[in-house]
Amino acid sequence: MMPRSFSSYGSPPPSYSTIAPSKGYGTVGSSLQPSSQYTRSSRRNGDLNGPTGTETSPLWSGTTVSRRLTHRISMILCGIVAVLLVIVFAQNTGLWPTLADDIPASEKAARRQSWHLEKQMWVMERGQWALEQSKHEEMWGRERKARQEERDAFKQEKAEWELERQARQKERDAFEREKAEWARQRREEENHRKEVEWQRRGAYWSEPWPGSSQCHGYGTRPYSANLLNLPEGVDYREACKDMPIKINGRWMDSPNKCEQDKHNTWGTWYVNFGESQCVTYWDPFLDKGCSPDQTGMRKYEAPLRNLRRGDDWDLMCSTTPATIRGVHFDSPKTCEIDGHGGRTVGNAYYELSRFLPRGTHMIWGINLGANNVTNAVNMAKAIASCVVLDLLEVGNEADLYRKNGLRPSNWTVQDYVPNWISVADPAVAAAGISGPDGPVSVQGAAFGQGFTPTEIFNLGILDSAPGKARDNPPAGLHALTLWTIDYTLQAATLGIKELFFHEGIGYKYDFASIFQPVTLNRSTTDGSPLDPPSAPHIQPSFYGAIVINSFVGKTGASKIVELDVGDSNVSGCAVFEGNAVKRAVFINLHAWLTSSTGTRPSVHIDLDFASGPSASQSQVDAFWSRRHGGADLGGAEL
Known part of the structure; x- marks a missing residue:
């Protein structure tokens, strides 16, 4: 009896009848109209359940055939995979040698045993290494802590050293200032002694005057003074070089130059203090980039300020210091003039x-x-x-x-x-x-x-x-x-x-x-x-x-x-x-100086054309006195 199915159109199947007996088959007992035969070609095509039909045949069912084919293919693939797994397992266990396998099974077993022992040793060594690493890290931690404590102690000690160094530096600076003051006092005493000695001999310097309206370098100006009342027989160079002088409130030693003509003898000093009119400066500084002729250096340029008319621009430039980015320079490397340094007043x-x-x-x-x-x-x-x-x-x-x-x-x-x-x-x-x-x-x-x-x-x-x-x-x-x-x-x-x-x-x-x-x-x-x-x-x-x-x-x-x-x-x-x-x-006008000695000279004048009381010397002295109350002259108290 054939399985029942429905057509794709959903119509009920036709009624069945008994199939007529044929060769090779038993009789069912009655005939079924219409009848059909199963042929060899239909079985070769995979349809084992009935006659071949078309899509419009009442016996056709595509879904049933497709499910059976898919099921059989899956079973075949699973069988192939199972066989392959069995082969791989047998080869790996040594039960089935491969064509390229030339190692006996006993040797493989020995090797596996050796590998197992090596693995155990590796596990033990790794554990030992982890233990040693833990100990080392602990030791390193203690060392790091000790090093940090040493560094902290060193920093503290360094700070104490710095404080002590600053205190020592202050002491040294105070000593140097005291030393310089002693030297200055000694120089002043020596200069004063020389001045008094030469004055006793009659020689002295006139009041100094600026020897030139031009400057003689940064903050420097020449001063000159005439050497007066030089005793006969004394070499003017000896006296000039040995006689000190005060300029701008400071003692100056021997002049830079001693000169003489038929009328005068004079000395020249280059004074580098108290001469603000000769203090030049640079402003502004211009960064000109890397120096083309010196590796690792930058070039800066600046115009020279406070340069007075008539001053030697090259001398003033080459002696004017500068500070660039915190670095002090005594003088520039080169000095140039662009033709605009002078001033013409019209x-x-x-x-x-x-x-x-x-x-x-x-x-x-x-x-x-x-x-x-x-x-x-x-x-x-x-x-x-x-x-x-x-x-x-x-x-x-x-x-x-x-x-x-x-x-x-x-x-x-x-x-x-x-x-x-x-x-x-x-x-x-x-x-x-x-x-x-x-x-x-x-x-x-x-x-x-x-x-x-x-x-x-x-x-x-x-x-x-x-x-x-x-x-x-x-x-x-x-x-x-x-x-x-x-x-x-x-x-x-x-x-x-x-x-x-x-x-x-x-x-x-x-x-x-x-x-x-x-x-x-x-x-x-x-x-x-x-x-x-x-x-x-x-x-x-x-x-x-x-x-x-x-x-x-x-x-x-x-x-x-x-x-x-x-x-x-x-x-x-x-x-x-x-x-x-x-x-x-x-x-x-007879001079009477603080350094003069002996009896102060006086002058007696007889007025043969005058009449009336004359002034006494005491009245004249009172005029110049600085005693309390002073003297009265022309209605003003002196």
């Missing part, structure tokens, strides 16, 4: 005076050092009309020209006067000055110490267009007072109507000022701090002014004449009002 500069308040009084300086008449005339013309021009000053401290290279070293006052007139005359003409009594006059004779007013007056300087002159006084309290009286009265006897003195607050040349109105915290000579500060005070020239005003009087009709005393160190003047002598003054 009319545009002078025309800036128009911005001053209208009516500003001005003294105009004209360059004599250049010795250029055209330049002097142009300078005289350049003054703007908005200011009140009081004076034209032709040349400043011309006596120093021979020391700073502006004139030959043998240049004298005899050369100065005609040189000054040759420049001053066309300059005053260009400025419209017709004479000394006009609205604008000319002043000259602004000297350091080389020339004197008497010399230039005797050489006829007052016969030229200039009608005024001035000079600078010496130093010292009483000396300044005497100088103010003597110099002013001498100028008056020569017909000079006005004199001008330096004025200023804390000015280096402020010795001629009447008073110092404010407290000064720094020295006027070298800029060093003052401790305690200098309080406001009266200057020496104030006392000289009192004497002069009292001497001249208030009538406005005084005439001053010089009295010949017969002593080159004593000057005298008398005041006439009408035809009568009303007052007289005598100035004793």
Whole structure:
């Protein structure tokens, strides 16, 4: 009986009948219409359950055949895999040798036993190694801890050493300062001893003056002084090299140069302190990248600042230090100039005076050092009309020209006067000055110490267009007072109507000022701090002014004449009002220094034209005394 199935269309199967008997098959008992036969070809095609049919045949079932084929293929594959596994197992256990296997089974078993023992040994060694590693790590931990403790102890000890080193360094610095101070004191004592020794022999240095308007290197300026009153038979070089001098408040040993001409002997020192006008600096620094000619180096460039006109730019450049990125350099490697280092002052500069308040009084300086008449005339013309021009000053401290290279070293006052007139005359003409009594006059004779007013007056300087002159006084309290009286009265006897003195607050040349109105915290000579500060005070020239005003009087009709005393160190003047002598003054200029010894000299003068009580020496001494209460002169207490 065939299995029942349904067609793909879902119709019920046809009714079955008994199949007719055929060859090879038994009879069922009845026939079934229609009938079918199973053929050999149908079995070869894999259909073992019935006749071959088509898709429309009622006996066709594709699902049943597909399931049976898949099941059989799976069974075949599983069988193949099982056989392969059995073969591999047999080969690995030695039950079935392979064609390439030439190792006997007993040897394989021995090797497996050896491998097992080696594995056990490896396990034991690994355990031993792990134990040793644990012990080593523990030991290393203790060592690391000990090393860290040593490092901490070393750091602490190093810090203590550093504190001790700093303390020792402070002690050394204090000792070095003390040592330097001892050396300085010894030098000062030695210099003072030498100075006193030479003064006893009569020789001494004049007051030093800047030997040049130009600097002589970074922070350095030359100073010069004349060697005066040198005893006969003494080599000037020996005396010059052995005599010390004080410049800017410090003792200087032997000069850098000692020179002599037919008129003077002088020394030159290069002073490298207290000269701020010669302190140049670099700014800004420009990083120019890696140096092309030096491996591992960078190149920096900077312009040189505070370089004054006339200074040697190469000398100033090569001596100016710098600090770049915390590294100090004493000087640059190379110095170059681009043609813009100089400064030319022309009319545009002078025309800036128009911005001053209208009516500003001005003294105009004209360059004599250049010795250029055209330049002097142009300078005289350049003054703007908005200011009140009081004076034209032709040349400043011309006596120093021979020391700073502006004139030959043998240049004298005899050369100065005609040189000054040759420049001053066309300059005053260009400025419209017709004479000394006009609205604008000319002043000259602004000297350091080389020339004197008497010399230039005797050489006829007052016969030229200039009608005024001035000079600078010496130093010292009483000396300044005497100088103010003597110099002013001498100028008056020569017909000079006005004199001008330096004025200023804390000015280096402020010795001629009447008073110092404010407290000064720094020295006027070298800029060093003052401790305690200098309080406001009266200057020496104030006392000289009192004497002069009292001497001249208030009538406005005084005439001053010089009295010949017969002593080159004593000057005298008398005041006439009408035809009568009303007052007289005598100035004793005999020097009496703190180092002078013996009896102080005095001068006796007989006045055969005077009447009335005379002044006693005690009254004269009282005038200069500093005792409590002072002395009264011209209504002012001295």
